[in-house]
Amino acid sequence: MLDVGLAGVSAVECAAEGIPFAGDAGIPVWAGVVFGLLAGSVLLVRRKWPIAVVLVAIAITPAQMGFLMGVVGLYSLAVCEVPRRIIGSLAAMMMLGTMIVTFVRVRQDMARGELGIGDWFVPFAAITIAVGLTAPPVLLGLYVGARRRLMESLRERADDLERELQLLAERAEERAEWARGEERTRIAREMHDVVAHRVSLMVVHAAALQAVARKDPEKAVKNAALVGDMGRQALTELREMLGVLRSGGEERRERAAVPLAAVGVAAAAAASRAARESGGEWGGPVEGPWLSELGVLVGQSAAAGMVVDLSVQGEARSYAPEVEQTAYRVVQEALTNVHKHASGAKTYVRLAHRVSEIAMQVENEPPPDSASSARLPSGGNGLVGMEERVAALGGVFVSGPTEAGGFRVSAVIPAA
Known part of the structure; x- marks a missing residue:
């Protein structure tokens, strides 16, 4: 118009x-x-x-x-x-x-x-009118054109920024979903390590209690006390773990109250950091176990009737908490597998403190023919969980049967 x-x-x-x-x-x-x-x-x-x-x-x-x-x-x-x-x-x-x-x-x-x-007025009028009719429209047009191009450029930049923020939000959601998956995996692995070992020992002691209840009442009483101790220890560890999980969930809910748009361009980095903080250890550090408790762990298996030979090489020293916890869990799960699949077999637990790494090996001989099976269920996740733990710290994990008919579990974890 x-x-x-x-x-x-x-x-x-x-x-x-x-x-x-x-x-x-x-x-x-x-x-x-x-x-x-x-x-x-x-x-x-x-x-x-x-x-x-x-x-x-x-x-x-x-x-x-x-x-x-x-x-x-x-x-x-x-x-x-x-x-x-x-x-x-x-x-x-x-x-x-x-x-x-x-x-x-x-x-x-x-x-x-x-x-x-x-x-004098003739050239003055000619110049004034000519400049007045040409200069103002050209200058105004150049200004308006430059301003339009600037606005278009700003709109394009705003659109690009909006697409970038949307992409960052999608990546942050993917990382959060990945962190939740990792958290579920860690929870399952930790629950398996805590429950499987204790319950396996309880089942072994219960079987022994059933066998000697009438023949040897004193031994039956001792086995019953061991079963009670194992149950209390399992409940204590479960309560501690559930408490950490509950506190971690509250921290995650508080973090979730902050809108993603408020973090701007740093959305992806903040979401990733929050996921690591909340998902890595469920909101706080998990206490223990430590390598200094390895003797108690072996003693519990020995009390359940297993013949266990523990040998330690090198000078014992302190490691990072995740290194000690992983080494302890590897030995614990390996002993649990012996209780499940090779009850009564003699087992050798070797721990070596080296300059830049710590090595552990659990090897059992073939079970005797007279050994009674406790018929413990197995989900097949023990070896997988051990390998995941060791690989997460940059270590090497190897497991498999031996030439003598037994089974061997070996792991090497960097000390740093």
Whole structure:
């Protein structure tokens, strides 16, 4: 609607200016009016072909037509993404043409006596009118065009930033989901290590209690006391673990109350860090077990009727908590497997403190033919859990049957 209105006004202006042009050129008035209407209507295509509009305005300048078309055409040309040299050339042509026409017109008016001003006014008027009709629309068009391009660039950057934030949010959600999966795996592994060993010993002691209940009441009482101790220890460890899990869940709920959008560009890093803090150890460190308790662990298996030989090489020293816990759990799970699958077999537990690593090995001989089976269920996750623990610390885990018919579990964990 704006272009149609401007084209209409320009056509009327050029038509009105065509009347004196027809008189000066010696042509019919209607021809001058029609020429003015056609020339002024060219402004309708100023957005699509601004160069053509300016060229038409320059062409009809000698006829003293198209002042509005020239101003609007220069503005439209400067707004478009046209090379600056083209804008400058056309603006200079328009200014020069306007200056010449104005100079001639003012000089003629002074010659006819219509203007009684000095000769200095002729060049002054020509320069002032030419600059006034060309410079302002060009400068305004350049400013508006630059501002439009800046706004478009800012919108594109905002769109890119929004897409980047959306991508970061999706990655943060993926990392959070991965952390939750890792947390579930760790919980399952820790629950398996805590419960399986204690319950296995309880089942072994219960079987022994059933066998000697009538023949040896004193031994039955001792086995019953051991079963009670094992149960209390298992309950204590489960309560501690559940307490850590509960506190970790509360911390995660507090962290979840912060909107993801509030963290801005740092969303991915913050979500990953929160996942590690909350998922890695369930909100806080897990107490024990330690390698110093390895003798007690072996003693419990020996009390259950297993013949266990413990040997330690190298000078004992303290390690990082996760290293000691992993080493302890490997020995614990290996002894649990002996109770499950090779009850009554002699077992050798070897621990070696080296310069930059700690090594452990649990090997059992073939079970005797007379050994009674406790019929303990097995989920097949013990060896997998041990390997995951050791691999998480950069260690090496190997397990498999021996040539003698037994089974061997070996692991090496870096000390640092």
